Amino acid sequence: xxxxxxxxxxxxxxxxxxxxxxxxxxxxxxxxxxxxxxxxxxxxxxxxxxxxxxxxxxxxxxxxxxxxxxxxxxxxxxxxxxxxxxxxxxxxxxxxxxxxxxxxxxxxxxxxxxxxxxxxxxxxxxxxxxxxxxxxxxxxxxxxxxxxxxxxxxxxxxxxxxxxxxxxxxxxxxxxxxxxxxxxxxxxxxxxxxxxxxxxxxxxxxxxxxxxxx
Numbered sequence: 001x002x003x004x005x006x007x008x009x010x011x012x013x014x015x016x017x018x019x020x021x022x023x024x025x026x027x028x029x030x031x032x033x034x035x036x037x038x039x040x041x042x043x044x045x046x047x048x049x050x051x052x053x054x055x056x057x058x059x060x061x062x063x064x065x066x067x068x069x070x071x072x073x074x075x076x077x078x079x080x081x082x083x084x085x086x087x088x089x090x091x092x093x094x095x096x097x098x099x100x101x102x103x104x105x106x107x108x109x110x111x112x113x114x115x116x117x118x119x120x121x122x123x124x125x126x127x128x129x130x131x132x133x134x135x136x137x138x139x140x141x142x143x144x145x146x147x148x149x150x151x152x153x154x155x156x157x158x159x160x161x162x163x164x165x166x167x168x169x170x171x172x173x174x175x176x177x178x179x180x181x182x183x184x185x186x187x188x189x190x191x192x193x194x195x196x197x198x199x200x201x202x203x204x205x206x207x208x209x210x211x212x213x214x
Contacts, residue, residue: 006068009067013056013057016186016190017049017050017053018049018050021045021046021049021183022046024178024182024183025042025045027180027182028183030177033177036097036101037098040097040098041178043094044088044091047084047087047091048088048168048172050080050084051085051165052165052187052194053190054077054080054161055161055165055194055195055197055198056194056197057073057077058073058074058077059073060158060197060198060201081140085137088133088168089130089134089137091130092114092130095114096111096114120175121174122174125168125171125174126167126171126175128167129163129167129171132160132163132164132167136157136160136164139153139156139157139160158198158202161198162195162198165194166191166195169187169191172187173187
């Protein structure tokens with residue numbers, strides 16, 4: 001495969017999943033916040049979009065396997081997941097970090113109040129998404145310890161991923177402080193395409209399995 005095509009693929013991927021979110025972040029007209037809060041927001045936004053990119057950086061995306069070798073795609077997919085998923089896992093705790101430097105409720109009080117605000121749909125969606133995300137990370141790290149065939153694990157991985165990304169996107173749009181129309185559109189489009197890719201791959205694989213049995 002031409003090096004130019006690989007470079008173009010990497011460039012476009014970086015543009016869509018890293019550069020555009022950052023650009024939309026800075027172009028948004030939002031109330032000024034501290035450097036710490038903005039830094040935490042940028043880190044979280046990048047991690048979120050990179051995790052969405054995991055759907056495209058996997059074997060369900062047949063296009064990428066035509067550009068890069070499959071084993072390299074799988075290796076990078078795992079590495080990216082291990083690096084960025086923990087950021088989203090600690091996201092609820094990062095939200096209250098600035099409270100250590102502010103007058104008012106303590107970080108613990110703020111955290112408890114936040115996760116027990118069950119009158120907020122966004123909070124409920126976030127909590128469910130967090131549980132799915134934790135399960136996703138746990139079953140990935142301890143895949144070899146689970147009493148499951150690779151096929152069943154892959155189905156579980158796909159179901160957890162789909163449920164997580166849909167609920168996490170909904171939560172982000174509903175609760176995010178920097179949700180401009182451009183940012184929302186990008187999230188909806190990327191999540192929709194990722195979901196279609198996953199469902200298409202699952203349905204296609206299921207049909208192939210039935211044909212083999214027949």
